[in-house]
Amino acid sequence: MTETTRLLRDLVALPSVNPMRADIPADISFEHRVTDYLEQFFRTLGVPYERQPVAPKRENIVARLNLLGAKRTLMLEAHQDTVPVDGMIVEPFGAKIEGNKLYGRGSCDIKGGMSAMLGCFARLVREKPKGCCNVIMACSVDEECTMLGVIELAKRTKADFAVVAEPTNLNIVHAHKGVVRWNLTTTGRSCHSSAPEQGVNAIYRMGKVLVGLEQYAAHLRATIRDPLLGPASISAGLIEGGVSVNTVPDRCKIAIDRRLVSGEMPDEASGHLLTYLKEKAGIDFPFELTSPSIRMPALSGKGSEEIQKLLGAAIDAERGSHTVHSVPYGTDAATLAFAGIPSVVFGPGDIAKAHTIDEWVPLDEVEMASNILFRLACSLG
Ligand SMILES: [Zn+2]
Structure with a gap:
């Protein structure tokens, strides 16, 4: 099992349901189990990190890779929360793997994307490749309801570019309302x-x-x-x-x-x-x-041309082609862009599988997303 698949399996097994309704059971609600897991992960990697309190039991966790001589900083951002598990026909926290699919709540939205980012981040920390930029790995809370996490993140964290994880089938989303x-x-x-x-x-x-x-x-x-x-x-x-x-x-x-x-x-x-x-x-x-x-705010698609181009080149190098398009749903990228960080949305999996009763993500796309982000970081130094 690869490191990204192992991370994904562990993260799906940890409930982090957004308490968007009053009747969500206490033992599956809030993001703190995932936050604690991420803290342990960053501590083991030996990188500096901070927890940013957002609300009771809800903290963003933000780790940094600072490299001598790197001029620019890339933020990789993924949300820790998921939607509720009502009516699911697969075990929500079972993280079952069948062939190329890993099933469970959050697998597609967006623990798959988060695992791709964490796998990439860990590899960058270990290998410190030549020409790599500084990297901020930011894991926010409360994306699925009132988006409080990214508001705090944008206030406290600066970067030159951001890639926000959402399932885009490895294409680039540059705009939404x-x-x-x-x-x-x-x-x-x-x-x-x-x-x-x-x-x-x-x-x-x-x-x-x-x-x-x-x-x-x-x-x-x-x-x-x-x-x-x-x-x-x-x-x-x-x-x-x-x-x-x-x-x-x-x-x-x-x-x-x-x-x-x-x-x-x-x-x-x-x-x-x-x-x-x-x-x-x-x-x-x-x-x-x-x-x-x-x-x-809306994500306008303006001001992010450079990161669109560089991420596009990294995608093409891994799998040949990509599209750049707008979507009807909202993401954390808008708030980061509004705070002055040129931001795009990118990740493995299909948005049509997000929030579904048999949610799954294709493992080969998670792996490929990790490799694409690694290439991107190496082209930004
Ligand atoms: Zn999402």
Whole structure:
């Protein structure tokens, strides 16, 4: 068994389910088992590392290879968490190998990619090849829910380039939309429904907000468009309000998902929406918009041309060809790019197998990804 396969088997066997819902059992939730394993791995390699606290039981772990004379620094980034294991038809933490496939939760997204990076990193540490750049191996937390790990990582860690692991079938992803999510609440005054005129109905108020939101969605589609990523968008996905049919409701809440294109600032999107609702949609009663539960800018594809070219050359040298394309899903690369680190997304496995009930990753692609990243590091010094 190769070192990368062994790493992958060990990592899949360690549960690190993102506690994105309240009912995730304690013995499989949070990333700390993986973080402890990685700490042991970096200690054995003899490289400096730090744990970056993000939330209770949740720490990024970041190791460094510093080489005398190296001018540039490459960050290899992979997230430690996985999605939950509901309905899986393979043993989620069994890490079973059958032929070229290793099965289990996180095998494809993204412990396969992480193992490729760790295998490459260990080889660079041992061999210190001529012309190699400095390397930061960064393992973040909470990618699958609110992306808090990479925000902390971007604040504390600087690099000249980053490769972010996600399953891309060994192709390069250079662009994707961003996302911001908020809750919007209308309030009113409750009373008995037999005399509704004595109260203020928060659901009626929300109805007016929703009409405005639908107009705003059309306005966004018509006015904010990216040649690569398409239009900006907004959607209301959840609604709740009221306590009983015979009570005029005093609260109604919706959850809003806003997709951003290149150049849109996550923190400015709420102001843009509020101005529209008040000035164009005529909402003249108070309502409340929470601070965002997730805040990820778009990955524009601009500024990362050099790393696209060098990674592309490394891929071609290993397997002949590659594509560079945008994707509909979001990644940690956007936050790193927003912090000034030119970033691309790359990894073994197919995104179509991520989060599935029989998740698996092809072992030969994991191995090849490791070799490609090794070549890349050797071409960056
Ligand atoms: Zn992922």
